[in-house]
Amino acid sequence: xTGVSQDPRHKITKRGQNVTFRCDPISExxxxxxxxxxxxxxxxxxTYFQNEAxxxxxxxxxxxxxxxxxxxxxxxxxxxxxxxxxxxxxxxxSSARTGSYYEQYFGPGTxxxxx
Amino acid sequence: xxxxKQNSPSLSVQxxxxxxxxxxxxxxxFDYFLWxxxxxxxxxxxxISISSIKDKNEDGRFTVFLNKSAKHLSLHIVxxxxxxxxxxxxxxxxxxxxxxxxxxxxxxxxxxx
Numbered sequence: 001x002t003g004v005s006q007d008p009r010h011k012i013t014k015r016g017q018n019v020t021f022r023c024d025p026i027s028e029x030x031x032x033x034x035x036x037x038x039x040x041x042x043x044x045x046x047t048y049f050q051n052e053a054x055x056x057x058x059x060x061x062x063x064x065x066x067x068x069x070x071x072x073x074x075x076x077x078x079x080x081x082x083x084x085x086x087x088x089x090x091x092x093x094s095s096a097r098t099g100s101y102y103e104q105y106f107g108p109g110t111x112x113x114x115x
Numbered sequence: 116x117x118x119x120k121q122n123s124p125s126l127s128v129q130x131x132x133x134x135x136x137x138x139x140x141x142x143x144x145f146d147y148f149l150w151x152x153x154x155x156x157x158x159x160x161x162x163i164s165i166s167s168i169k170d171k172n173e174d175g176r177f178t179v180f181l182n183k184s185a186k187h188l189s190l191h192i193v194x195x196x197x198x199x200x201x202x203x204x205x206x207x208x209x210x211x212x213x214x215x216x217x218x219x220x221x222x223x224x225x226x227x228x
Contacts, residue, residue, distance in 0.1 A: 004158070033215065042119075042204050042218025043159065056213040091158055095214075101147050101166065102214050106158035 002026060004094050004107035012113045013082055020078045021110045025094030031102055032075050034067060035091040036060065037109070043091050049075060082114045118142045119207050121219035129227055134192040136222050138205030141186065145207040149216065150179060150190045153202045162203075163190070195226045 035043035051072035069075040093104040146167040151159035165172040178191045206216040
């Protein structure tokens with residue numbers, strides 16, 4: 001399977017703990033995006049990387065959140081001092097240019113529950 | 116403010132009939148539009164897309180129509196099948212920069228046998 005993979009698929013943590021998620025993009029996709037989806041909403045953009053450079057961050061990404069993409073391959077998203085409001089599905093997508101546009105392909109997501 | 120709106124939270128159709136899902140957008144900078152299908156506990160799956168230079172794109176049973184003057188797009192599924200039952204998200208992006216996707220809230224489609 002050469003699609004986008006995410007690990008873990010589910011994470012339950014207590015408020016105040018730190019969590020880290022991993023995303024492995026489709027090989028040779030130079031762009032990688034993180035989104036967050038809460039119940040009844042569509043996915044919302046958090047941040048994106050072009051190769052190893054983080055080029056944009058949403059205002060949704062508070063200073064408790066940090067993302068990295070070392071060597072332009074896999075990416076990690078860390079949430080420090082988790083809060084109940086962080087409970088959501090965290091989605092990763094990767095893309096490469098198709099003609100004039102970048103089509104994004106999503107992974108299965110990591111569902112975070114903060115108790 | 117919601118830049119992409121899907122005003123119908125749910126839609127129910129009979130197998131074999133046409134399903135029409137609608138989407139409106141407000142940002143004139145959007146020039147690329149996509150539809151994704153999502154099953155519970157899975158990530159969104161890319162379905163079909165259209166650029167603003169076109170008004171129609173077809174792929175098998177799926178057709179997307181774009182009306183730029185009305186800032187409206189629709190997804191037609193013909194014929195509808197029970198396996199099409201899922202949540203459908205409309206998304207839009209502006210080329211250049213991040214090309215991040217802005218999503219609607221989704222429409223839950225149920226196709227009854």
